[in-house]
Amino acid sequence: MKETLKLICFNFIFYVLFIFFSLIGIPVLSAIVAFQSIFISHRNGMKKFRRAISWYGLVIIKALPYPFVKVIYEDLDKTKTAGPFIFTSNHRSASDPFLMACLPYECVQVVNIWPFKLPILGFMAKLAGYLSVREMPFEEFSKKATGLLNEGVSIIVFPEGTRSADGSLGQFHGSIFRVALETGYPVIPLCITGNDKIPARGTLLLRPGTIKIHKLSAIICDEYKGFTPYKLKNMVRQLIADEIEVMEGKRNA
Amino acid sequence: MTEQEIIKLTNQVFEESFEIEKEKLKPEMNIFQDLGLDSLDIVDLVVALQNKFGVKIRNDDRIKNIRTLGDIYKFVLSLKAEGASPSL
Numbered sequence: 001m002k003e004t005l006k007l008i009c010f011n012f013i014f015y016v017l018f019i020f021f022s023l024i025g026i027p028v029l030s031a032i033v034a035f036q037s038i039f040i041s042h043r044n045g046m047k048k049f050r051r052a053i054s055w056y057g058l059v060i061i062k063a064l065p066y067p068f069v070k071v072i073y074e075d076l077d078k079t080k081t082a083g084p085f086i087f088t089s090n091h092r093s094a095s096d097p098f099l100m101a102c103l104p105y106e107c108v109q110v111v112n113i114w115p116f117k118l119p120i121l122g123f124m125a126k127l128a129g130y131l132s133v134r135e136m137p138f139e140e141f142s143k144k145a146t147g148l149l150n151e152g153v154s155i156i157v158f159p160e161g162t163r164s165a166d167g168s169l170g171q172f173h174g175s176i177f178r179v180a181l182e183t184g185y186p187v188i189p190l191c192i193t194g195n196d197k198i199p200a201r202g203t204l205l206l207r208p209g210t211i212k213i214h215k216l217s218a219i220i221c222d223e224y225k226g227f228t229p230y231k232l233k234n235m236v237r238q239l240i241a242d243e244i245e246v247m248e249g250k251r252n253a
Numbered sequence: 254m255t256e257q258e259i260i261k262l263t264n265q266v267f268e269e270s271f272e273i274e275k276e277k278l279k280p281e282m283n284i285f286q287d288l289g290l291d292s293l294d295i296v297d298l299v300v301a302l303q304n305k306f307g308v309k310i311r312n313d314d315r316i317k318n319i320r321t322l323g324d325i326y327k328f329v330l331s332l333k334a335e336g337a338s339p340s341l
Contacts, residue, residue, distance in 0.1 A: 138293060171289040178293065230271040230294055237289075 010068045011206055017064045025056055026120055043151065050106050050128050050153075057101025061211075068208040069198055073102040074215065081186050081218035084154040086176055089190035090169055090240050091158035095198050095211075100156050102213055108148055110157040110176065129153075138175055145179045155179075156190075159233065163201050169241050172233040181229060184221035189236050191216065191243040212247055216240075259329050262305050263322070270301045280323030288322070308332050 029052040037045035062071050083105055089096065097109055110131045116122040129148065133141055145155055159177075160170035180187050191214045197207040216239060224232050245251040264278045273288060284290045290298065299311055306329060310316060313332075319325055 171286065171291070173291045174293050175291075228271060228297075230290070230297075234289060 007205075007207065010065075010208065014065050014068075014206060015204075018060065021059060021064065022056075022120065025059065026124065029056060030124075046129065047106055050108065053124065053128055054101045054103075054107075057098045061095065061098045061101060065198075065206065069206065070210045071099065071102065071213070072210060073213045076214055077188065077217045079218050079220070081220055083186070084149050084152050085186050085188045085218065086149070086180050087154060087156040087188050087190050087215075088159050088172075088176065088236050088240070089156065090164070090192055090244060091160045091162070092164050092167060092192065093195040093198055093200070094163070095195050096158060096163075096192060099192060099195070099211065099213060103154070103156070103215070105154045106152065107154045107156050110145075110155060112161065131155075133173075133175060138178070141175055142179050142182065145176070146183050149179075149183055149185050159237075165201055167196050169237065169244065172237045174229040174233045177233040177236070178229045180224070181227065181232060184225075186218040186220045187224070187232070187236060188218050189216040189239045189243070190214070191240050191247060193244055193247045214243055214247060216243060254333055256326070256330060259306075259333065260326050263302070263325055263329060266298065266301045266305050267322075270297055278322060280321060280326060282322045283320055284322060284325070285320070302329065306333070 030049075033045065033049045033052050036048055040048075061069075085105065087100075087103065087107070089100075097111070097115065100107065100109060108129045108131065109125070110133050111125065113132055113134050116126055116130075116132050118125075131141060131144055131148075136144070148155060155176065157176040159172035159174075161173050162170070164170055177187070179185075192211065194209050194211040198209055198211060199206050219236070219239075224235070227235070242251075246253045264275065267273045267278055267288075268275060271288075271290070271294065277288065282288055284295075284298075295316075299316065302308070302325075303310055308329075310328075310332065315328060315331075319328060
């Protein structure tokens with residue numbers, strides 16, 4: 001009974017704050033960026049806009065659900081590789097796109113069709129240059145992704161394409177790995193655990209917990225040169241699967 | 254070409270194009286869920302099969318119904334039986 005009450009309070013407070021912060025924060029941040037953009041180049045304007053989206057995301061995932069939900073981000077990459085990067089992450093929850101705000105880089109995400117249909121957030125994602133991979137042929141996706149990478153913008157992908165229903169790692173789609181092979185930009189695997197129920201698939205109910213995000217070492221071009229897209233995507237998938245098992249205590253590091 | 258030869262050559266395509274271990278290549282394996290191929294890999298697969306068997310299959314609608322490795326064996330067998338026109 002006490003736990004249920006706690007859960008109701010947590011969700012009520014979170015969603016009230018979420019709506020309140022979105023209604024205030026999005027217009028304010030947008031107005032600030034729009035005003036600054038008058039005096040700076042389009043490229044710098046976009047950089048500021050994407051940074052504002054990251055700030056918004058950080059508030060949503062770190063501040064609003066605290067202390068019920070804690071987010072621990074660990075950078076395990078010791079390679080000191082220069083960006084931009086192609087980030088590939090496992091996907092268990094609707095909170096994953098927000099969690100990407102932990103990455104200290106200018107990023108755009110590759111999304112499915114439905115996030116673009118979300119009120120306000122979908123519009124902002126479109127403005128920020130997020131890529132709806134299912135609404136364009138591969139050639140167009142590749143061209144746009146390459147253009148962003150060449151501008152110095154990192155790309156975040158959830159290659160399973162959809163949230164996992166049971167927490168297991170699904171098969172990967174290969175589009176972004178083809179872009180990696182074409183462009184030679186480093187690929188960084190990301191592993192997220194602990195968010196299976198924050199919220200679980202098919203519900204908006206948030207449960208308390210600790211979310212861990214591990215950024216693994218960059219896989220540079222020399223390491224995957226000559227691979228087929230199939231081989232590269234499965235190599236990255238295996239790295240993510242292995243790290244998730246370590247994070248969940250199913251195997252030793 | 255016998256059924257066994259077709260199975261052997263099809264498996265070779267999977268080993269060469271995707272580096273999938275021989276042990277995984279069983280007729281009941283779903284090429285998407287078990288072997289992890291995606292729509293772009295299917296394009297590569299079609300090209301590799303065309304080259305291996307000397308047939309044209311790019312515009313064949315039956316390819317949309319393929320789910321398992323066994324379906325591919327059957328598909329190639331039927332193409333060979335129909336005497337599909339050489340592509341090369």
